[in-house]
Amino acid sequence: MKAAGLAMLLLACEAQEPGGSHGAAVRAVAVSPRGDLLASAGADRTIRLWDMAAGKAVRRLEGHEDVVFSLAFSPDGNLLASGSPDRTIRLWEVKTGKEVRALGGQGFAGISLSFHPEGRLLATGNSDRTIRLWDVATGQEVRKLEGHERYVVGVAFSPDGRVLASASYDLTVRLWDVAAGKESLKFSGTLDSRHHQWVDTLTALALSPDGKTLASGSLEWIPEDCAEARVRLRNARTGAEILTLRGHEAFRPISSVTFSPDGKTLASASFDRTIRLWEVATGKETQKLRGHEGYVFSIAFSPDGKRLASGGEDRAVRLWDVSSGRELRRF
Numbered sequence: 001m002k003a004a005g006l007a008m009l010l011l012a013c014e015a016q017e018p019g020g021s022h023g024a025a026v027r028a029v030a031v032s033p034r035g036d037l038l039a040s041a042g043a044d045r046t047i048r049l050w051d052m053a054a055g056k057a058v059r060r061l062e063g064h065e066d067v068v069f070s071l072a073f074s075p076d077g078n079l080l081a082s083g084s085p086d087r088t089i090r091l092w093e094v095k096t097g098k099e100v101r102a103l104g105g106q107g108f109a110g111i112s113l114s115f116h117p118e119g120r121l122l123a124t125g126n127s128d129r130t131i132r133l134w135d136v137a138t139g140q141e142v143r144k145l146e147g148h149e150r151y152v153v154g155v156a157f158s159p160d161g162r163v164l165a166s167a168s169y170d171l172t173v174r175l176w177d178v179a180a181g182k183e184s185l186k187f188s189g190t191l192d193s194r195h196h197q198w199v200d201t202l203t204a205l206a207l208s209p210d211g212k213t214l215a216s217g218s219l220e221w222i223p224e225d226c227a228e229a230r231v232r233l234r235n236a237r238t239g240a241e242i243l244t245l246r247g248h249e250a251f252r253p254i255s256s257v258t259f260s261p262d263g264k265t266l267a268s269a270s271f272d273r274t275i276r277l278w279e280v281a282t283g284k285e286t287q288k289l290r291g292h293e294g295y296v297f298s299i300a301f302s303p304d305g306k307r308l309a310s311g312g313e314d315r316a317v318r319l320w321d322v323s324s325g326r327e328l329r330r331f
Helices: 003-013
Strands: 026-031 037-042 044-053 056-062 070-073 078-085 087-095 099-104 110-113 121-127 131-135 141-145 152-157 162-169 173-177 181-190 200-207 213-222 224-235 241-246 253-259 265-269 274-279 285-290 296-301 307-312 316-321 325-330
Touching: 003 070, 026 307, 037 070, 037 307, 044 078, 044 173, 070 110, 078 110, 078 253, 087 110, 099 200, 110 224, 110 253, 121 152, 152 200, 200 274, 213 253, 213 265, 224 253, 224 265, 265 296, 274 296, 285 307
Parallel strands: 026 296, 110 152, 200 253, 253 296
Antiparallel strands: 026 037, 037 044, 044 056, 070 078, 078 087, 087 099, 110 121, 121 131, 131 141, 152 162, 162 173, 173 181, 200 213, 213 224, 224 241, 253 265, 265 274, 274 285, 296 307, 307 316, 316 325
């Protein structure tokens, strides 16, 4: 599958099955810093806020004019950011559900989002190949980082906020000096000249809580003419590969990766309808979570690391117990 075709599939796929809380595929989930709220968004253009403990809807946020495929809570939990192909990134007040402001509107879509640890900046990875840094208080663009050659599908700040990691369909993962606005490191995949297709199609990115390890999801062509889904762990300072995690089905892209708050567990979601939990130190698969009836698009840990939220093509938001792998609730 060529990168351009995968990009369209990842960004435009909608659910065809009935049921669930949303009217179409759930493309993004996020858990609030306090762990009391779960946010979900999807192809029905809405954002829902849920009470995690009660499993009940708290409010519904409307305003986007296209599928919502990225969400991020601010570090203090007071704001929620959302990105959409409607060419806006919107900031919402969590307490009231009111839209604070819309960013962008300049010909690009915010595909990936990450708040600075202090909450003063929001980084967006965009469809126009740029990364933009926004002043959260004013909504003004502070800086534009350029270098990627395709959609930027993942952005993540380091714990100290000095470094921003990014991943793109151009097959590169890049590290940026936030203060200087300059690229400090780049590592990439290669081209399969026999098939004229990319060996690596990068589809997801996460940075460990201590900032030392990068996780990326990819679809990689191997000599047996098979596209294998892999998760790679790398040293975030040097880019050196630490481990390769294999287990998801071939030809099914990795859609999301995320570290547990203690950094000991990595979760990965895939178009193979499963979520896998991995021991970061050894690369051992510890759990396989099954229940979604279609592609799994997004996953997010609770702050205590005991629960994992997921959203999928089946229009469902699911909550899982990490230790047992048992589904706790469907929203």
